[in-house]
Amino acid sequence: xxxxxxxxxxxxxxxxxxxxxxxxxxxxxxxxxxxxxxxxxxxxxxxxxxxxxxxxxxxxxxxxxxxxxxxxxxxxxxxxxxxxxxxxxxxxxxxxxxxxxxxxxxxxxxxxxxxxxxxxxxx
Numbered sequence: 435x436x437x438x439x440x441x442x443x444x445x446x447x448x449x450x451x452x453x454x455x456x457x458x459x460x461x462x463x464x465x466x467x468x469x470x471x472x473x474x475x476x477x478x479x480x481x482x483x484x485x486x487x488x489x490x491x492x493x494x495x496x497x498x499x500x501x502x503x504x505x506x507x508x509x510x511x512x513x514x515x516x517x518x519x520x521x522x523x524x525x526x527x528x529x530x531x532x533x534x535x536x537x538x539x540x541x542x543x544x545x546x547x548x549x550x551x552x553x554x555x556x557x
Contacts, residue, residue: 460468 458471460471463471
């Protein structure tokens with residue numbers, strides 16, 4: 435228990451003696467304080483390595499997403515999608531044209547019937 439209290443005191447002394455990011459005078463530190471300093475630096479180094487690894491993983495993930503999006507934009511799938519869109523547009527145009535034709539045909543039929551009716555009444 436006393437060792438941990440002394441260690442905590444050494445940590446507090448170390449933190450108060452050194453500005454952030456600088457090393458204390460290693461010649462005046464006792465063995466426990468040196469050990470504490472090494473452990474602290476290892477913890478900081480491990481945390482930085484984890485941050486770098488997480489960043490590297492995110493970079494790889496973003497690269498994969500970009501490659502996938504580029505394939506979708508320029509790849510065979512996009513060409514296939516473009517063809518499907520063109521086919522659907524043609525089909526829609528044909529359906530709209532077919533819908534308009536019966537209207538014209540019906541109009542012609544009505545005129546023919548009207549002409550016949552008008553013509554038969556004049557005869």
